[in-house]
Amino acid sequence: MATPLVVAEVFKSFIMHLREGIRLPVVNDVNFSVASGECVVLGGPSGIGKSSILKMLYGNYAVDAGQILVAHRDKIVNIANADPRTVLDVRRHTMGYVSQFLRTVPRVCTLDVVAEPLLARGLETGEAREEASALLSQLNLPRELWGLPPATFSGGEQQRVNIARGFITDHSILLLDEPTASLDARNRRVVIEMITEKKRNGVALLGIFHDEEVREAVADRVLDVMQFSPRKAAA
Amino acid sequence: MSEAPLLKVNAVSKFYGQRIGCKEVSFELWPGEVLAIVGESGSGKTTLLNCISTRLLPTTGSVEYAMRDGSIRDLYHMSEAERRFLMRTDWGFVHQNPADGLRMTVSAGANVGERLMAVGNRHYGNIRSTAIDWLTRVEIGTDRIDDAPRAFSGGMRQRLQIARNLVTGPRLVFMDEPTGGLDVSVQARLLDLVRGLVNDLGLAAIIVTHDLAVARLLSHRMMVMKDGHVIEHGLTDRVLDDPREPYTQLLVSSILQV
Amino acid sequence: MSLEVPFDGGLAEYNFAYLDEQTKRMIRRAILKAIAIPGYQVPFASREMPMPYGWGTGGVQVTASILGPDDVLKVIDQGADDTTNAVSIRAFFQKVANVAVTTHTKDATIIQTRHRIPEQTLSEGQVLVYQVPIPEPLRFLEPRETETRKMHALEEYGLMHVKLYEDIAHNGRISKTYAYPVKVAGRYVMDPSPTPKFDNPKMHMSDALQLFGAGREKRIYAIPPHTEVVSLDFDDHPFEIQRFDKPCALCGAENVYLDEVILDDKGGRMFVCSDTDHCEERREQGHAGELLARQEAAE
Numbered sequence: 001m002a003t004p005l006v007v008a009e010v011f012k013s014f015i016m017h018l019r020e021g022i023r024l025p026v027v028n029d030v031n032f033s034v035a036s037g038e039c040v041v042l043g044g045p046s047g048i049g050k051s052s053i054l055k056m057l058y059g060n061y062a063v064d065a066g067q068i069l070v071a072h073r074d075k076i077v078n079i080a081n082a083d084p085r086t087v088l089d090v091r092r093h094t095m096g097y098v099s100q101f102l103r104t105v106p107r108v109c110t111l112d113v114v115a116e117p118l119l120a121r122g123l124e125t126g127e128a129r130e131e132a133s134a135l136l137s138q139l140n141l142p143r144e145l146w147g148l149p150p151a152t153f154s155g156g157e158q159q160r161v162n163i164a165r166g167f168i169t170d171h172s173i174l175l176l177d178e179p180t181a182s183l184d185a186r187n188r189r190v191v192i193e194m195i196t197e198k199k200r201n202g203v204a205l206l207g208i209f210h211d212e213e214v215r216e217a218v219a220d221r222v223l224d225v226m227q228f229s230p231r232k233a234a235a
Numbered sequence: 236m237s238e239a240p241l242l243k244v245n246a247v248s249k250f251y252g253q254r255i256g257c258k259e260v261s262f263e264l265w266p267g268e269v270l271a272i273v274g275e276s277g278s279g280k281t282t283l284l285n286c287i288s289t290r291l292l293p294t295t296g297s298v299e300y301a302m303r304d305g306s307i308r309d310l311y312h313m314s315e316a317e318r319r320f321l322m323r324t325d326w327g328f329v330h331q332n333p334a335d336g337l338r339m340t341v342s343a344g345a346n347v348g349e350r351l352m353a354v355g356n357r358h359y360g361n362i363r364s365t366a367i368d369w370l371t372r373v374e375i376g377t378d379r380i381d382d383a384p385r386a387f388s389g390g391m392r393q394r395l396q397i398a399r400n401l402v403t404g405p406r407l408v409f410m411d412e413p414t415g416g417l418d419v420s421v422q423a424r425l426l427d428l429v430r431g432l433v434n435d436l437g438l439a440a441i442i443v444t445h446d447l448a449v450a451r452l453l454s455h456r457m458m459v460m461k462d463g464h465v466i467e468h469g470l471t472d473r474v475l476d477d478p479r480e481p482y483t484q485l486l487v488s489s490i491l492q493v
Numbered sequence: 494m495s496l497e498v499p500f501d502g503g504l505a506e507y508n509f510a511y512l513d514e515q516t517k518r519m520i521r522r523a524i525l526k527a528i529a530i531p532g533y534q535v536p537f538a539s540r541e542m543p544m545p546y547g548w549g550t551g552g553v554q555v556t557a558s559i560l561g562p563d564d565v566l567k568v569i570d571q572g573a574d575d576t577t578n579a580v581s582i583r584a585f586f587q588k589v590a591n592v593a594v595t596t597h598t599k600d601a602t603i604i605q606t607r608h609r610i611p612e613q614t615l616s617e618g619q620v621l622v623y624q625v626p627i628p629e630p631l632r633f634l635e636p637r638e639t640e641t642r643k644m645h646a647l648e649e650y651g652l653m654h655v656k657l658y659e660d661i662a663h664n665g666r667i668s669k670t671y672a673y674p675v676k677v678a679g680r681y682v683m684d685p686s687p688t689p690k691f692d693n694p695k696m697h698m699s700d701a702l703q704l705f706g707a708g709r710e711k712r713i714y715a716i717p718p719h720t721e722v723v724s725l726d727f728d729d730h731p732f733e734i735q736r737f738d739k740p741c742a743l744c745g746a747e748n749v750y751l752d753e754v755i756l757d758d759k760g761g762r763m764f765v766c767s768d769t770d771h772c773e774e775r776r777e778q779g780h781a782g783e784l785l786a787r788q789e790a791a792e
Binding site for chain 2: 634643647649651652654655656658659661662663726727728729730
């Protein structure tokens, strides 16, 4: 089984220049990998660095040391030192990310927000909208909302838009940051179904799920982030 | 991913006597890429923009540009005629104050059509229908085509300036604080418009702004300037989510949260 | 006590044609340069003339510099030989150069004009001198002189069409009727002075030399004989000259430029040749227009 994501010896800290330059260690010596068709769930208490790991993988956080290796277009790219252009290309074609909150784009209607990742990859507008419609129906988002920008939607509605946008592509790696946090039971089950479908298609998934039910349903293994915590070392 | 950068800036410095405008700035810009240059007033971002766009000659350094025919030219060694031709065909420049980039006394249609006429278009009907098309794209009612921009609101003027610049299908657009001086709601509309156009047309752009929200929304990559130097450079998300330099941290922490 | 000034014959002698020889030399050099670069505005050190700016000081300086004792001078203003401006400039050169003057186009060697080109086709050896108020065709679109000079140098004339575009947008057609921009010898865009566009085609491939002098603006430009002069236009809005419904009321001439003359305060009016010499000549040859025919019938 292929392993499209390998994280090796990654260290991360923040230096707070505005507070006399104190150094806040976040994670030390992170090592793990995710195989195709596998869903790995990051576990551990809040504030332990789970979201930070996802953000490093996606390139939003720089790392102090170590490698984040991603199989991208027949090559291995190290996100830890890749130039911005490469990171953007990896995001476009290889690694998707569903965040907790939708970063809303003003004035763009829901259908197009969801279809955008496909358009960015060069798909026809009609085809992209069709796929977006299919996903939005699957997630039970009322059809009346499709033509409106999601900025004024409720938390649960926005999250479903966000999920649809994240799941629409056939990215081989998908990072999920609490995608089910504000969903009702019915839609949580839809998301579980969608994640299972991704696994069947060989996508490597790495996620944070606080919801017990979802975690039980999707996780192949749970990675305890506590083992990377610098606080553990201090204790 | 295209294989060659569109623009290559090598160690560009501009001194005003003893004072530094910008110092030793180097970067590459690729086709379709949007770069934001951020920093406070006086940090040298506009000086840098003016140097790169050849509106100002730097003290030292060079800028290479990949022409439409594939040849690579050093901008500072082109003849003025070639440079001016480049500026009104393959480039756009959007000024903060639309009055600097528009002809305020001629109609909106003529403002959009000027570049077409400058490259030899001599068919009134075609020029006019292209102008109508572009006014629609920037959301200006086509019934305003014969009005002078003096009769337009600030947001409309800025949208007209953008249409005027994009009509020749440029590959690179420079923007100097494109949303400065506009109401927040007008800003949002303009940003969204620019974002859409940049995506649809695959434009490369260099945007000077002091507004980090503008940078976040529009740019892929970001350069932070202070006292004429580039102090931080990287993926926009990275610079804003995990700023490394003291000044960038200050800048990011100074954003008002709504 | 008033100072006695000695006079010989009343007036101190002027140098021939008023200007001193050094000034004429300078202006001739500017003229030669202008002829060498058709349509290009050559700067020159315009002198104070004994008449106000706007009365043709540029044209007068050009005429003074090329005038010789054997020349025959004709001066017209709006096509007429007998209006104030024409009469005073003619008198001026009679006084300061003692040259022969005429009102007949075909007899003149130098014709100084304001606003018109004579109807009679000019021939080789004749020189037409235009009085120019504003030589810069781009002036009202681009106020910076540094910029317009650069635009001429780099042949950036898109702006000229912007002006024509505006005309069509607002009036449905190119409504500009005078000072209609032309491109000379395929290179420089030029303002033909405030002549009606009716006269533009006469500039094209003319046998005569055409010189333009702008006194206040200190510019001289030229169209050498046999030079291509093209009026700017759009493919779908081609250049057209004015058309008149009726022939001249006095001489019956068609395809000439007509002036409107108000006859009374009851709405009576007539259209007559703006070129007075042309009109008189035709009447001498026995042509009669509507009004003249009516008068004769009444007698």
